[in-house]
Structures are given as C-alpha cells and as structure tokens.
Amino acid sequence: MSRVRVVSVALTAAALSITTLAAATQANAAGVRYAALGDSYSAGVGSGSYTSESGSCSRSTKAYPYLWNAAHAPTSFSFVACSGATTGDVIANQLGVLNTSTTLVSITIGGNDAGFASTMQTCVLNSESSCLSAVDTAKSYATTTLPGKLSNLYGQIKSKAPNAKVVVLGYPHLYQVPGSCIFGISDTKRTAINSAADTLDTVIAKQAANAGFTFKDVRTVFAGHEICGSSTQWLNSTTLPISDSYHPNASGQASGYLPSFSAAA
CATH class of the missing domain: 1.20.5 (Single alpha-helices involved in coiled-coils or other helix-helix interfaces)
Structure with missing residues (x-):
C-alpha cells in the first residue's frame, strides 16, 4: 500500500x-431532560455573548449549561439561571421548569444570599477593616441563615424533580494569594474574600449532601487561574460592564465549570 x-x-x-x-x-x-438553575455563575455573567431573550438575567451562550447542551444534545434543555438570583428567586421564578420527567439539574446558588456583591464593593472601595467586617458578616450569614434556605430550596427541587440527578456546583477562590498583581486590593483583603468562598462552599456542600445531591468543588480546578494567578486568568477583576466583574470569563466557564459539571452529569 x-x-x-x-x-x-x-x-x-x-x-x-x-x-x-x-x-x-x-x-x-x-432522553436527558436538563434544567439549568441558579445565579450569575450559572447564567454565565462575565463571559459575554448574552442572549437577547434573557434580558437582565444575562444568560450567555458561553455559560457551562449552554456549552453542555450544545455538546450533548439532550432531549430538552431549560436554561433559566439568572444574574442576581437568591435561593428565594430560584423558588419563585425557576422551579416551574422542573417536573417528574426532568433527569438532570445543575445549580450554583447562595452567593447572593450571603451578600457577595455588596461585600466585594466594600472590599474594593473601602478600608481593610471595613472589608474584614463585611466578610465576617457574610460568613456569619452563611453559617447561620443560609443552611435553612438551601435546605428548603433543595427540598423543593427534590419534590418537583424526584427522578433527576442534581449537581450543585460551588464557587472558586477569586484570588491567588500571594499572586502576581502589583496593584489592587491588599493580600489581607484577598485572603479574607477567599475565606468567605471557603465558608460558603462548606455550607453548600453539606446541604447538598443532606439532600442526596452531588456537590462539585471548583476551587481546585480554578487554582492558578484566579485573579492574580500564575496561569491564564479565568476570572474577571474589575471590568466593564461592572456586573461582569468578579465572575468567570469564557475560559472559566469552558475550562473550569464545564468539565466539573460534565464529570458529574
């Protein structure tokens, strides 16, 4: 030959x-009927390419749910994650897409309940002591009030979609500390913000386990790719539009969240 x-x-x-x-x-x-619920980290805020139908929810074609749907062609796909969503918002506005035929659900939730946006604003604009106080307040909420809210939400998801595999994804550290950044907030602030993510992920993981759901910790896969990281950055620092700040960019969705979800789906 x-x-x-x-x-x-x-x-x-x-x-x-x-x-x-x-x-x-x-x-x-x-035969897979997939529903993507949650907040801005599931909607894809920070990655651009937002769909016109999603309006202020800012759902992106570069978000991990959209990418998974494009790659796997499930029988149905309901993408209802929304920027700014709290546990209460998911209950009020997103659970309507679930039913006994739903076989797969993904969700990130809890950051907005704990005041993620206001805490970041305080840490970026105000003093170190103000930042540490705001982080402590967020962590206190996460450990005392959030568990009940997550338990209620997860219970309702389980009730409405009893046959679904539910994958709960956590939040990454925003910063590598120490990192490569010369300017910006102090390493003390960065460490405090990361510790809030640790507290949040611990609470979310426990409640997900209690509900019989699968929890995927994304902190390891994002390691080195955080703001000030040593590798390609997967998270936005302060950027325009401001709402995109401190969220995964397109690489963070495709290389961080997508493989984490795919491994559990």
Missing part, C-alpha cells in the same frame, strides 16, 4: 472515530 494510501486510510479512520464518539456522546444524552 502506498504511503499516500496509508495516510488517507488513517485520516478516514480518525474522522470516523471522532464522528462515532460525537454520536455516542449525543446518544448517551438521548
């Missing part, structure tokens, strides 16, 4: 393998 013929056969085989793999991936999702 000539060299050209060998190469041609090899390329054809490779193409068939890729096609077969793609078909198998989509076949595995046949």
Whole structure:
C-alpha cells in the first residue's frame, strides 16, 4: 500500500472515530431532560455573548449549561439561571421548569444570599477593616441563615424533580494569594474574600449532601487561574460592564465549570 494510501486510510479512520464518539456522546444524552438553575455563575455573567431573550438575567451562550447542551444534545434543555438570583428567586421564578420527567439539574446558588456583591464593593472601595467586617458578616450569614434556605430550596427541587440527578456546583477562590498583581486590593483583603468562598462552599456542600445531591468543588480546578494567578486568568477583576466583574470569563466557564459539571452529569 502506498504511503499516500496509508495516510488517507488513517485520516478516514480518525474522522470516523471522532464522528462515532460525537454520536455516542449525543446518544448517551438521548432522553436527558436538563434544567439549568441558579445565579450569575450559572447564567454565565462575565463571559459575554448574552442572549437577547434573557434580558437582565444575562444568560450567555458561553455559560457551562449552554456549552453542555450544545455538546450533548439532550432531549430538552431549560436554561433559566439568572444574574442576581437568591435561593428565594430560584423558588419563585425557576422551579416551574422542573417536573417528574426532568433527569438532570445543575445549580450554583447562595452567593447572593450571603451578600457577595455588596461585600466585594466594600472590599474594593473601602478600608481593610471595613472589608474584614463585611466578610465576617457574610460568613456569619452563611453559617447561620443560609443552611435553612438551601435546605428548603433543595427540598423543593427534590419534590418537583424526584427522578433527576442534581449537581450543585460551588464557587472558586477569586484570588491567588500571594499572586502576581502589583496593584489592587491588599493580600489581607484577598485572603479574607477567599475565606468567605471557603465558608460558603462548606455550607453548600453539606446541604447538598443532606439532600442526596452531588456537590462539585471548583476551587481546585480554578487554582492558578484566579485573579492574580500564575496561569491564564479565568476570572474577571474589575471590568466593564461592572456586573461582569468578579465572575468567570469564557475560559472559566469552558475550562473550569464545564468539565466539573460534565464529570458529574
């Protein structure tokens, strides 16, 4: 057989393998009815390419739920995550897409309940002591009030979608400390903000386990890719529009959240 013929056969085989793999991936999702719930981290705020139908919810075609849907072609896909959503907002506005036919659910939630946006604003604009106080307040809320709110929400998800696998994703550290940043807030503030994420993830993981849901910790996969990180940055620092600040960018969604969710879906 000539060299050209060998190469041609090899390329054809490779193409068939890729096609077969793609078909198998989509076949595995046949019958999957997927609902993507949650806040801005699930909506894809910070990654751009927002859909016009989503309005102020800012759902992105680069968000991990949208990317998973595009890759797996489930039987149905309900993308209702919304920027700024709290546990109460999910209960009021998002659970309507769930039913006994739902087989897969993803969610990030809890950061807005604990005052993520206002805490970040305080830490960026005000003194170190003000930042540490705001972080302590957020952590106190996360440990005392948030568990009950998550338990209630998870219970309602379980009631409305009793046959679904529910994947709860956590929040990454925003900063690598010490990191490469010369300017910006102090490492003391950065460490405090990261500790709030630790507290939040601990609470979320416990409540997810109590509900029988799968919790995916994204802190490890984001390590080195945080703001001031040593590798390609997967999180926005202060940027425009301001609402995109301190959220995963397109790389953070595709390389951080998507593989974490895919591993559990």
